[in-house]
Amino acid sequence: GGAGDVNKRQHLDIATITGGVAYMNHAEVFSENQDIVVATTGRLLQYIKEENFDCRAVETLILDEADRMLDMGFAQDIEHIAGETRWRKQTMLFSATLEGDAIKDFAERLLEDPVEVSANPSTRERKKIHQWYYRADNFEHKVALLKHLLKQDDATRSIVFVRKRERVHELAETLRLAGINNCYLEGEMAQIKRNEGIKRLTDGRVNVLVATDVAARGIDIPDVSHVINFDMPRSGDTYLHRIGRTGRAGPVAATPLRARAPARPGGG
Template sequence: MKFSELPLPEPLQNGLADAGFVDCTPIQERTLPISLSGKDVAGQAQTGTGKTAAFLVTLFTRLLKDSPPEGTHHPRALILAPTRELVVQIEQDAQLLGRQCGLTIQAIYGGVDYMKQRDALREGADVIIGTPGRLIDYLKQKVYSLKQIEMLVIDEADRMFDMGFIADLRFILRRLPPFDKRQNLMFSATLNQRVMELAYEFMNMPEKVSVTPEKMTAENVEQVIYHASRKEKFPLLLGLLRRDGMERTMIFINTKREGEYLHDRLNANGFPCRLISGDVDQKKRLRILEQFKSGELPILIATDVASRGLHIDGVTHVVNYDLPQDCEDYVHRIGRTARAGAQGKAISLADEDGALYLEAIEEYIKAKIPCEWAEDELFVTDFKRVARPKRAPLPSRGKEARPERGKTSSRQKRTPSGKGSETAAAAAPRQQPATSQGAGADEAAPAKKRRRRRKTKPSGEGQEQQPAPEAATTE
């Protein structure tokens, strides 16, 4: 099916033609006839199949056909996404497809100018694309209203649950007009039970559309895995970079600290790269992504914050330096390459820890990842070494670390034959019986107490009540 065959407004048709959209993808072909008729849709498709264009085409068509209420500046459409990068990506696609529609599009997300976004909302926007957190912040300040929303889109709904946004999502949805007064679209890579419960609660009898092929991963992605120890992974990565000449490569890691260490080592060995993670400032993250998209930056190291929703043309290689703990993240990671029919290669390095996740990944994608064994020549041993980033210092315990007055420290308690215990024993009065000593002296001289217990007590009532141990009688 072609976009020209669909009953779309002329400004939208022109925007699609300018963007080079001619043929519909499978998810677009199955979704658009239903959504353009005004029905709710819950769509499932793997990453990189054109879900964004599917709901943008429906959204623009509905807003252009229905004239807005007079004298209002409140938004008419709301698009919710889990990550800032995905919000930015959706906004760019919306500006591209809707450039001739005359609609105001505003992105709302954290990490950028707070007052600037608030002023933009006050001036009015037809379409809002945002993350739940900052949208709720402005909503509580009554900067904008959701009472006139005609179209709701939830993108990457399963990720909303994974990132803990479900409470915020429900807070927003409960402030929208009734579900039968608006059109609702929800798209996700997986439509599990939690996602469908959300759909049935806040949508108007949605039709479920699933475009999931037998292979969970894109067909044009060449997958390969190398088994290497933790110490061998970096020499092997250098060998692969030198052998394959990876023009535009994304390297995924599991932790920020490992990413910083890999970033320093690659730059020290002549491979320019940058790192993006959840702790990097938003403006810096966007600047790094722009450098990578333009080709100025050949290698991008990223945590899973960049594994979903980012459409970057020309990514030739994806390297899983750390295999993901979540099998779904593997599909999203390698989906950054081989997009829009292009070819790509996904290389995974499985160390002692990563091998534990391999079985679940292969079971999820319903395929065995081809394994290759690296020759000794592929490992680079003459690389420059750098120091591992230091861990953040632990907070000082302050006064809590000091023992209370009159009591010895735990170290003195654990070493009864040490110098501290001997000093405390010498300081205690020798003629004072054990029953009359205070708690401090009793704890400070455990060795002396044991010596007194070994002695045989004199005959009498005390001896009958507490007989001496056998070791004392044998002496």
């Protein structure tokens, strides 16, 4: 995605290290000089411990989405990587928020006399998105509403968001049994399976993706017609991030709500 765009303009040697990929496919990363290495923490740390990756030549360490990595429990791994790259000249930390003691303490441990740059993102959606919420009497009614929405002719490519990865499998199977072909993404999935699922959606073999916010983070899926919040997001920012994935004129964001669920983020 982003690394490829940079490479087209700057002609840099860029390598990617992710989980779910065999070591032999990463071998060129270790045998050739790379200008930029984009890596997931777990797999990079594994290669560092196995002494396959030499950190002494690292000049800049960039920690993207630090708040999310903390939420996912990667703080210790990141600090280990920071210690192994102690010869670096610069460290950059990007986070959607610096609020809360956890992210502040984390930044203080990793950064030395940092300069803080803040941006105020728009709290409004950038394009006209039709937003609807549906009241459901119970969970079964909520599932029935979801099936109805996904079976509409204009639901050509939909993303269904849930909060927990345990529900991803349950909901994907429920939809499959209802004749709604779908793929799913969850946080513990191997990279090769993630890629296969995304390709099935973009190729048009399925037109529904079920995912958690964490699992769907960073993926780019074109021409999304519907975003459905099966589970309410935890914050307004997450809601805007979800519905911002729609890519067509007049796309739809739908939120089925059970009677007891608070209607926090939303629209109309």
